[in-house]
Structure formats: C-alpha cells, structure tokens
Amino acid sequence: MISFMIHVVVSLFAVSNPLGNVPLFLTLTEGYTDQERSQTAKKAIVVSFIILIAFLLAGRLIFKLFGIDIHALRIAGGIFIFGIAYNLLNAKESHVQNPHVDEKAESKEKADISVTPLAIPIIAGPGSIATVMSLTPGNEATLDMLTILIGVVIVLAMTYYAFHYSSFIMRKMGKTEMNVVTRLMGLILAVVAVEMIGSGIKGMFPMLVS
Secondary structure, three states: OOOHHHHHHHHHHHHOOOOOHHHHHHHHHEEEEEHHHHHHHHHHHHHHHHHHHHHHHHHHHHHHHHHHOHHHHHHHHHHHHHOOOOOOOHHOOOOOOOOOHHHHHHHHHOOOOHHHHHHHHOOOOOOHHHHHHHHHOOOOOHHHHHHHHHOOOOOHHHHHHHHOOOOOHHHHHHHHHHHHHHHHHHHHHHHHHHHHHHHHHHHHOOOOOO
C-alpha cells in the first residue's frame, strides 16, 4: 500500500507540476491581495478535488458505457502523458495542461479564475484525469481506491500551499531553478508514462510477456 501511495503521489505531482505552475498562478492573479490569492487557490483546489474524485469513482462506469478496456486506457494515457513529459523536459508549457494565450488573456478579464483556467486545465487537466483513471484498479479494489483518494488529497494540498506561498517561492527561486524543477518533473513523468504503457501492453497482450 505504501509503495502504491508513493507511486500515486509522485505520478500526480509530476503531471500537475505545482511548483512549475507558480509563475502562471502569479500571472493570472496579478493585482490580487494575498488573501484574494489564497481564496482563489482554495476554491480552485476544491473544484479540482471534485473533478478528480468524480473520475475516480465513475471511472468503471465510463469504461462500461464506452466499452473501454482499462489496459487500453493505460496505453493511451501513457502516450498522452509522455507528450506532456516531453514538453516539460524541454522546459516548455504543455498546451494540454496549460491554457492558451487567448485563454490567459480572457481569464484576466474575469472576476473568478478559480474554475477556469486554474482548476481546469491547470490543476485537474486532461493529464491529471488520465493519470487518476489509469491508476484506478480494474477490480475496483476498495483499498486501492482509498489510496488513490488519499494521494489526490496530498497532491492537491501541496498544490494549494505552492499557490498560497507563490510570492515567497518566486522570490527564492529564479527562472533557472524553475526550469530545473520543470525538467525533473518531466523526467519523472516520462518514467510514469512508460510504466503505464508497459502495464497496458502486458494486460492487453499477456502472451507477449509469458
């Protein structure tokens, strides 16, 4: 259980990249007071939790409705996440996990940015959703589901504190340090993606590894 918990936390932390998103959070909340930033981050975390847990709990139902095999999802999710990892390794923003330029400009004009683009797609984006669903056990094991839920809570708590102390973090870490963190997250995420793909292939084609 402990090893699986670590795997869940590392996977979600790498794909959501809270530290790497600190500059983006500060840009989107430019002109906010510290209290307003904290409230915005808190609401974004709550919305992200609801989204991720909904996919965690409804994952099996979605599989059945669309006839999706869990192993096929792991392969597709692994390929998808590897694309994000590739961008992170090159210290580039992933357009899947981060809003486009026009979305950033539009968000500045809105009074509330906690749902879009903070919760979706920055925190609970397609990468995080794919990771949660790929980690979901095929037999809906209660202990594994609980472990994933706890892992989601841990990563979201870390994300909240990263945003809450975003000004302090940016004062202590320059662009070079941020790029190092981003590349490290990309490396970890690439390993997670390869593991997902390997697990999916093993499940779909057991004769290849027998």
